[in-house]
Amino acid sequence: MTDYDQKVLEEKWQKQWQEMKIYHFDFSSTKKPYSIDVPPRYASGPLHAGHAVHYTHIDFAARYKRMQGYNVFFPLCFDVNGIPI
Structure with a gap:
């Protein structure tokens, strides 16, 4: 897959x-x-796989509720270090 350009796909x-x-x-x-x-x-140290699991679960819940027709308020923000809060 030599034509794969992650930045192009992300921007799209x-x-x-x-x-x-x-x-x-x-x-x-x-x-x-x-x-x-x-x-x-x-504060639990640097980012690790546990962070990804946690945020994947809540993102899944938000997407699922949107698909069910809810008006979802999901204020995911980032702290000064770029870590989601």
Whole structure:
């Protein structure tokens, strides 16, 4: 697979998701809201596989609820070190 360019694919999908407003919470929507509150992570050293597992689970829940028609509020943010909180 010599023609695989990760940056091109990432840009393509990020642009499409922004245009579709996949991660946008519409405050005026009549859809039933669903909120996922993610507590701040605690300092556990450098990033490791456990972090990926944790964030994959909550991302899966958000996507699943969107597919069910909910207006999902999922405020995933990043701290000053670039680590998701």
